[in-house]
Structures are given as C-alpha cells and as structure tokens.
Amino acid sequence: MNRPPAPKGVLYVIVCAAGAAPTAQDLVAAALDEGWEVQVVATPSALGFFDVAAFEELTGRPVKSRYRRPDEPKPPRADAIVVAPATYNTVNKFAQGIADTYALGLLAEAPGLGIPVVVVPFVNAALASRLPFLRGVETLRAEGVRVLLDPANEAWNGSKPWRTALAAVEELGRLRRDDTG
Structure with a gap:
C-alpha cells in the first residue's frame, strides 16, 4: 500500500x-488516519494472538518480532511508541530494564533516547493490584513514560483507548520538544 510521507513521523505500536x-488493528488504523507511519512490533508470544497479515497489509510494512539479521534492512527509527495491549510481564520487565525480546529491547532504550512512550496495560484487577506491577508503573512514570492504567479494562470496550493513547503520545512529544527547543 502506497501512502504519502507521514507528517507526524514513525509510530511503533x-x-x-x-x-x-486483535483490536490493536484499530489503533494502527487510527494512527495512520492521523498521519503517522506505523511499524508494528510484536512480542514473540503475541504473534499467535492477532492476524499478522492484516497488520502488514494495513501498514505496508512487515510485523517485527525479532532482531534483524545483518543482511536485513533497518526499520525506520521510532519517533514515538505505544505499547498496547501491554501485559503484566511486559510492564514489569520494561520497568526493570529487561531486554530479553526485540520489543523489550526497543522499550529499554526509548526513555534514554527521548522517545515518547505510552503504555496501555491490559491486566486483570488481581495483577493490577500487585506491588510489583504498581511499582513498575511508578518507575515508568518517573522516567516520563505515560501509563494509561485502567485495572477494570473498561477502556478496552470499542476503540476508546486508541484515541487516548494517540493523544497522550502527541502530548509527550510536544512536551519533549518544548523542553529541548
């Protein structure tokens, strides 16, 4: 699919x-409509949870889930990142700086590179109430990561979290530009 250059830059989902x-496809479509170029990155376990081909057709780019080999082209650098849905494990590992997958490697570097990151957790109330998770959310927020926490997952009905996530990433980008410029 040929799209004009993205005026907002490259958003990693x-x-x-x-x-x-599977509903992250709505986030990707909304981001494309708002002028982002989108690169979808999946944790290895996520590949069985959604239609990879549908995401690739929508973005015109391959879904990435592993580090590239030296003979493979580099994907575009992220201007912003939205993690959605973010699992309990991903939130906790991101907060601890664990980079044992390609997705977590990108996240581990993002705050240090000044890349705006928005995390939309999808965890049940029992996991969301655990101290490791709450500490992880606190740690991420302290580093400037926007965590849109909804322990009841009420925001996951329909496309409600997508516009909120996109608005949050835009706001973080504006704040970072204001701080540097």
Whole structure:
C-alpha cells in the first residue's frame, strides 16, 4: 500500500500477547488516519494472538518480532511508541530494564533516547493490584513514560483507548520538544 510521507513521523505500536491484541488493528488504523507511519512490533508470544497479515497489509510494512539479521534492512527509527495491549510481564520487565525480546529491547532504550512512550496495560484487577506491577508503573512514570492504567479494562470496550493513547503520545512529544527547543 502506497501512502504519502507521514507528517507526524514513525509510530511503533508494540503488541503483547493479551486478549485485546486483535483490536490493536484499530489503533494502527487510527494512527495512520492521523498521519503517522506505523511499524508494528510484536512480542514473540503475541504473534499467535492477532492476524499478522492484516497488520502488514494495513501498514505496508512487515510485523517485527525479532532482531534483524545483518543482511536485513533497518526499520525506520521510532519517533514515538505505544505499547498496547501491554501485559503484566511486559510492564514489569520494561520497568526493570529487561531486554530479553526485540520489543523489550526497543522499550529499554526509548526513555534514554527521548522517545515518547505510552503504555496501555491490559491486566486483570488481581495483577493490577500487585506491588510489583504498581511499582513498575511508578518507575515508568518517573522516567516520563505515560501509563494509561485502567485495572477494570473498561477502556478496552470499542476503540476508546486508541484515541487516548494517540493523544497522550502527541502530548509527550510536544512536551519533549518544548523542553529541548
């Protein structure tokens, strides 16, 4: 699919292995409509949770889930990242700086590179109430990551979290530009 150059830049959408993973296609479509070029990155477990071909057709780009080999082209650098749906494991590993997958490697570097990151967790109330998770959310927020926490997952009905996530990433980008410029 040929699209004009993205006026907003490159948005990485990192999809984790959660029940809401197929609905991330709505986030991708909304981001494209708002002028982003989108690169979908999936955790290895997430690949079985959504239609990879549908995401690739929508973005015109291959879904990435592993580090590239030296003979493969580099994907475009992210201007912003939205992690949705973000699992309990991903939130906790991101907060601890664990980079044991391609997706987590990107996330581990993003705050240090000044890349705006928005995380939309999809966890049940029991996991959302655990101290490791709450500490992880606090740690991420302290580093400037926007975590849109909804322990009841009410925001996952329809496309409600997508516009909120996109608005949050735009706001973070504006704040970073104001701080540097």
